[in-house]
Amino acid sequence: MVDPIRIAAEEVNCLIYAYLQDSGYTHAAFAIRMESKLDRSPLISKHIPRGELIDLLSKSLLYLEVESHWKGDALSVNCKTPFSLLEPHKCSLEHTSVSAMQPPSISIAPLPEPTPALALKTNGNVEASKRKSSPTVGSIEGPAEKRAKRDSDDMEIDSSSESSKAKPSSAEPEKPPIPVPDLSVTKKTAKPKGRIQxxxxxxxxxxxxxxxxxxxxxxxxxxxxxxxxxxxxxxxxxxxxxxxxxxxxxxxxxxxxxxxxxxxxxxxxxxxxxxxxxxxxxxxxxxxxxxxxxxxxxxxxxxxxxxxxxxxxxxxxxxxxxxxxxxxxxxxxxxxxxxxxxxxxxxxxxxxxxxxxxxxxxxxxxxxxxxxxxxxxxxxxxxxxxxxxxxxxxxxxxxxxxxxxxxxxxxxxxxxxxxxxxxxxxxxxxxxxxxxxxxxxxxxxxxxxxxxxxxxxxxxxxxxxxxxxxxxxxxxxxxxxxxxxxxxxxxxxxxxxxxxxxxxxxxxxxxxxxxxxxxxxxxxxxxxxxxxxxxxxxxxxxxxxxxxxxxxxxxxxxxxxxxxxxxxxxxxxxxxxxxxxxxxxxxxxxxxxxxx
Missing domain, CATH: 2.130.10.10 (YVTN repeat-like/Quinoprotein amine dehydrogenase)
Known part of the structure; x- marks a missing residue:
């Protein structure tokens, strides 16, 4: 007899922790690591490939599709209702446009592109950026993937930090965040996207x-x-x-x-x-x-x-x-x-x-x-x-x-x-x-x-x-x-x-x-x-x-x-x-x- 599938809370916490790190949500990742006491868990040493949580959710949607369309009748074969993690699926021959749903095909949004390390490589600088994981010797099967050092849109310095309190003088170069172009203005009055190189x-x-x-x-x-x-x-x-x-x-x-x-x-x-x-x-x-x-x-x-x-x-x-x-x-x-x-x-x-x-x-x-x-x-x-x-x-x-x-x-x-x-x-x-x-x-x-x-x-x-x-x-x-x-x-x-x-x-x-x-x-x-x-x-x-x-x-x-x-x-x-x-x-x- 096959043992029933068991999912431990620690496994889920590890997957969420890895996802937050991949996405550059450093503070959120730290919070779940501390609150769920992952440092005390032997699972924290497991190598979790980049995007593993997204991959598992993608497979769950495929399983839901099989479960919903197994009959193979005209309704399930020609169903045009998209699958969503947040909405129950109802087969329909009409395309359903629901704001909470994904487009009419299973599409997993890519994670933010990682930046090196090295490091914390950063250095580097490596590094350039360096993966923040905790494998033990011999626990990695094949080369490990890189954790995102940060996402360029997520790492603004906290307004409460010491560095953000300093007021720039007129002689200093402007320090703008990465600007978002204003698409509502006409071409004649459009402003440049940001400071040039x-x-x-x-x-x-x-x-x-x-x-x-x-x-x-x-x-x-x-x-x-x-x-x-x-x-x-x-x-x-x-x-x-x-x-x-x-x-x-x-x-x-x-x-x-x-x-x-x-x-x-x-x-x-x-x-x-x-x-x-x-x-x-x-x-x-x-x-x-x-x-x-x-x-x-x-x-x-x-x-x-x-x-x-x-x-x-x-x-x-x-x-x-x-x-x-x-x-x-x-x-x-x-x-x-x-x-x-x-x-x-x-x-x-x-x-x-x-x-x-x-x-x-x-x-x-x-x-x-x-x-x-x-x-x-x-x-x-x-x-x-x-x-x-x-x-x-x-x-x-x-x-x-x-x-x-x-x-x-x-x-x-x-x-x-x-x-x-x-x-x-x-x-x-x-x-x-x-x-x-x-x-x-x-x-x-x-x-x-x-x-x-x-x-x-x-x-x-x-x-x-x-x-x-x-x-x-x-x-x-x-x-x-x-x-x-x-x-x-x-x-x-x-x-x-x-x-x-x-x-x-x-x-x-x-x-x-x-x-x-x-x-x-x-x-x-x-x-x-x-x-x-x-x-x-x-x-x-x-x-x-x-x-x-x-x-x-x-x-x-x-x-x-x-x-x-x-x-x-x-x-x-x-x-x-x-x-x-x-x-x-x-x-x-x-x-x-x-x-x-």
Missing amino acids: GPGDDFTNPRVILLLPGHKSEVFVCAFNPKKHRLLATGSKDAVVNLWDLPDPPLVGFAEQPAAPKTLDYFSKDEQGDLTSLHWNSEGTLIAIGSYDSVLRICTSSGELYFQHPQHQGPIFTTRFSKSGRWLLTASLDGTSCLWDVKERRLHKQYRCHTDCCLDVVWLNETTFATCGADQLIYILRVDEDEPIKTLSGHENEINQIKCNPSGTRLASCSDDMTARVWNVDSLSKPADAIPGLVASESIVVLEGHTHSVSAIGWCPDRSLALHPLIATSSFDGTARLWNSVTGECLKVFDDHRRPVYALSFSPDGRWLSTGSGDGWLHIYNVSLQEKEWSWYAGHDRPGVFEIDWQVHQGINRIALALECQQVAVIDVSKIPALGGVAPIVPGRPRINPPR
Whole structure:
């Protein structure tokens, strides 16, 4: 005898929770997770494919159709009444138009298009946006799908938040939400849809920004080659990596459009092919590529495939070469991190420390590295040991990103618990301290103040600040903050964005801090003055700025941006007057210098 079908309330709650996350309803998802106590349920670790609730409801309508039309008579065969989840079905030969019903065919509305991650990839930026699920090792059947980081129409900053209380000055660029065109006006009096793409001031020539239109979908990641300064790699949701040969900016005038990029198409072409990470080795000869199809790929600077391996059982969020380039680390949704021997082209070790997805990895030195995950823990490991030598605990939610200071003595982390933390890892070289499983609780600086998930974190590279190095954080609360990493003091809140801030990057000399957001704005701040100096708007149509990479090389100073509008922007900083650059003389236009 077949057991009766049983549906548990926990199963329904998990499906609704996944649907709310897919749709970008972050607060509603959090509420149902807390009120239904899903964190205590073993079902929260199950992988739920994107759109599963919609798929099940679609199948239920098909079952209702079979149940209603099984007789096969003239009425049921020729029935023109549509099926609805909210209305009882009554067969009729006349088309019924009911406002609550769907159109006369079973049509499931698509979910909002997801935005990366990475991250919370966001970063990233990954990520670019990173899926907020909790699979255990071995629980994923095939590559996992991506959760929506946010929907562009749902993530306006709450009017009660700190960032929304700031009043813009007349010198600041306008910060409109994505506008809805007024279709009721005549063509003669129709107003423009919104602010056009371009600089936020009147002093920067728009040609300072070079737009590269080589991708067919959102661009998630970008990375300049550290040695071959003309080479820029960009990765997109279209499962393509483009290698651009950028001409050097001329001393006079503006950079010319580069030739068509070299396209790397070694990737899956389905919805699992989103690219999450690009990282060059220090010699600039190899680039490691992370993807949602779970396959690690390493390519040469000329575009040939050097190595690939399907070891991971879930999306790869992060790829990181060691300084020498001998080792490569990867972090995955399957809960593991892998250490690869690059020269031997093989897996050296796979670490299964985390009980939830592994979100980021970072090198402390050539033989020691750290991993973080959704299990709220950071593990310190060595290449010659199988178990962690230290466990850092204290965060109360998923840890999105970790970064090490240049000297390898401090580790910074940021989390969905709305805090960032600075950990002392200077004592790892002491033999007495290298005890597997030791929990570190000393010398932790907690950075508190954000009112939403902290998406990205970075160390200021200015060497003059060695005694009190600065840290920057960005958040889904629409702000970025500058901190004293020793005292934990918040030095400045930058609240110019209107939507979640996905990316941040210091200039290589530490003079400038740049931030990119879902509102379409790139803002650049003077770190010492703690003031905004320049802005650029990506446009009102799919405006997100997902990743920032800053290059300085022998007089060349430029920024690459990965954009939601399917383009890559390359900004010649040396020709932006507000940032100390010299404005090119344009025929027919007098040189204008901004007020200082």
